[in-house]
Amino acid sequence: MREAARRPFRADPCRADLLCVGRRARRVRGPVAVLAAALGLTACSAGDAGSGGEGGHGLSGDLTVLAAASLTDVFTAIAEDFEEEHPRARITLNFAGSSELAQQIDSGAPADVFAAANTSTMEQVVGGQGLEPDWAAEHGTDGLVFATNTLRIAVPPDNPAQITGFADLAADGVQVAVCAEQVPCGAATRAAMAASGVEVTPVTLEEDVRAVLTKVELGEVDAGLVYATDVASAHGRVEGLEFPEAEEAVNEYPIGVLAGSGAPDLAAAWIEAVTSGEGAAVLAEAGFGTP
Amino acid sequence: MLVVPAVIGVLFLVLPFAGLLVRAPWSTMGARVTDPAVLSALWLSLSTAGVATAVSLLLGVPLAWLLARTDFPGRRFVRALVTVPLVIPPVVGGVALLLVLGRNGLVGRHLDAWFGLTLPFTPAAVVIAQVFVAMPFLVISVEGALRGADRRYEEAAATLGASRATVFARVTLPMVLPGIGAGAALCWARALGEFGATITFAGNFPGTTQTMPLAVYIAMQRDPEAAIVLSLVLLLVSLAVLATLRERWVNAR
Numbered sequence: 001m002r003e004a005a006r007r008p009f010r011a012d013p014c015r016a017d018l019l020c021v022g023r024r025a026r027r028v029r030g031p032v033a034v035l036a037a038a039l040g041l042t043a044c045s046a047g048d049a050g051s052g053g054e055g056g057h058g059l060s061g062d063l064t065v066l067a068a069a070s071l072t073d074v075f076t077a078i079a080e081d082f083e084e085e086h087p088r089a090r091i092t093l094n095f096a097g098s099s100e101l102a103q104q105i106d107s108g109a110p111a112d113v114f115a116a117a118n119t120s121t122m123e124q125v126v127g128g129q130g131l132e133p134d135w136a137a138e139h140g141t142d143g144l145v146f147a148t149n150t151l152r153i154a155v156p157p158d159n160p161a162q163i164t165g166f167a168d169l170a171a172d173g174v175q176v177a178v179c180a181e182q183v184p185c186g187a188a189t190r191a192a193m194a195a196s197g198v199e200v201t202p203v204t205l206e207e208d209v210r211a212v213l214t215k216v217e218l219g220e221v222d223a224g225l226v227y228a229t230d231v232a233s234a235h236g237r238v239e240g241l242e243f244p245e246a247e248e249a250v251n252e253y254p255i256g257v258l259a260g261s262g263a264p265d266l267a268a269a270w271i272e273a274v275t276s277g278e279g280a281a282v283l284a285e286a287g288f289g290t291p
Numbered sequence: 292m293l294v295v296p297a298v299i300g301v302l303f304l305v306l307p308f309a310g311l312l313v314r315a316p317w318s319t320m321g322a323r324v325t326d327p328a329v330l331s332a333l334w335l336s337l338s339t340a341g342v343a344t345a346v347s348l349l350l351g352v353p354l355a356w357l358l359a360r361t362d363f364p365g366r367r368f369v370r371a372l373v374t375v376p377l378v379i380p381p382v383v384g385g386v387a388l389l390l391v392l393g394r395n396g397l398v399g400r401h402l403d404a405w406f407g408l409t410l411p412f413t414p415a416a417v418v419i420a421q422v423f424v425a426m427p428f429l430v431i432s433v434e435g436a437l438r439g440a441d442r443r444y445e446e447a448a449a450t451l452g453a454s455r456a457t458v459f460a461r462v463t464l465p466m467v468l469p470g471i472g473a474g475a476a477l478c479w480a481r482a483l484g485e486f487g488a489t490i491t492f493a494g495n496f497p498g499t500t501q502t503m504p505l506a507v508y509i510a511m512q513r514d515p516e517a518a519i520v521l522s523l524v525l526l527l528v529s530l531a532v533l534a535t536l537r538e539r540w541v542n543a544r
Contacts, residue, residue: 180495218395
């Protein structure tokens with residue numbers, strides 16, 4: 001039985017010998033490594049040329065982008081275009097709550113670009129690991145604001161509580177869901193309340209803005225405070241009401257190349273794509289404002 | 292030979308808590324623990340878990356008896372159903388509860404229309420979420436105890452003329468009391484730690500529905516030190532109660 005099992009390997013002694021496989025693999029890996037290094041070099045030079053104008057087609061490599069969950073659709077769309085334009089570049093997108101991502105970055109998660117849902121979260125990262133010095137020197141040490149998001153009052157389509165403005169949220173018997181103050185949308189909600197002088201007593205402080213949206217969609221609350229982008233993403237399942245007090249709580253989204261990025265040029269090119277005309281169009285379609 | 296993996300196992304389970312102790316902000320601990328927000332979350336957790344355990348006892352012990360002592364068609368299926376909340380993610384339970392008991396839910400719609408009763412965002416919703424995830428622990432413990440108990444005592448009591456209710460109250464119940472105690476302790480601890488179903492179904496509002504696990508999660512978004520303190524408090528309370536209860540009920544045999 002043993003003999004029979006071993007026989008096929010005899011034909012190719014290399015297959016029976018793990019070390020031998022290793023040697024073969026190394027033999028293959030050698031040229032690949034050289035090639036990769038060469039590509040890396042060309043990527044760098046192309047990137048350097050690209051930063052001056054429109055010549056970034058030679059960009060290649062892996063880019064890890066950490067982004068606020070609210071950017072999911074937008075960044076996914078931009079990444080598709082980007083990879084089409086730069087076939088040798090591979091974008092890995094990782095979406096989560098901004099503060100969660102900031103913590104991950106501060107504890108050493110490898111990443112090249114961070115896009116946060118508010119400036120204070122970016123400041124947290126800047127105070128820790130920091131941004132890539134060359135990029136920061138050109139675009140700002142606190143990152144580049146590339147999008148804004150404004151609060152809306154989300155109500156179920158039939159608007160059961162007949163909400164027309166911010167003051168209505170404080171009315172008796174109106175059930176309102178808002179974000180907990182610890183998350184960015186909650187901070188914005190607080191700012192809107194301070195600006196209007198209307199103290200809304202919510203029935204729940206949700207852990208993120210999507211949870212607020214869900215409670216409105218399900219009709220469990222009469223209204224919720226969410227972002228314009230959330231209303232857009234609900235595709236008619238909620239109605240979004242603009243209110244003037246929201247102007248006091250506009251949320252700014254900063255983006256930056258992280259210090260220690262292994263692909264700073266690719267990272268810079270990605271940020272250029274996000275801030276380009278096409279990027280802005282995708283952002284606007286999703287409900288974002290652009291600065 | 293078995294010692295090495297066992298030690299690794301213990302370390303794996305215990306080391307994370309050591310991490311909590313190491314990173315705890317001891318200098319500000321006193322002030323943080325006595326923060327009214329912390330105390331109100333702790334009180335809400337303790338009281339809702341207590342009520343949830345009482346409800347589970349009230350519903351779970353008869354259910355366990357039914358599963359262990361009677362034979363009805365589909366009993367195995369019912370038993371499997373009863374233990375489903377043990378294995379599904381609690382957040383799924385929360386979604387299910389919201390869709391059934393929410394303001395627009397299958398049943399909740401009528402509760403709202405007929406009695407003006409809305410469950411989500413109330414302490415009652417916290418209790419319901421806790422009962423949903425914690426009662427199976429009690430049912431399983433009690434059912435196990437009932438199956439392990441010697442039925443001859445019950446039969447003897449019955450032959451001497453005791454009614455079914457008397458047999459249950461005077462013979463069966465005292466026999467399986469340690470099992471019920473252990474089950475209740477487990478159930479209480481699970482209710483105390485309940486997070487996913489609570490935040491989904493009951494929402495999160497300090498003083499009304501924000502239990503300790505929710506407070507820990509929300510604190511972790513901005514103030515990890517506060518989250519560490521809250522975690523330690525919760526850990527300490529659970530350990531204390533589990534230690535006393537298990538000592539009393541499990542080793543009493």
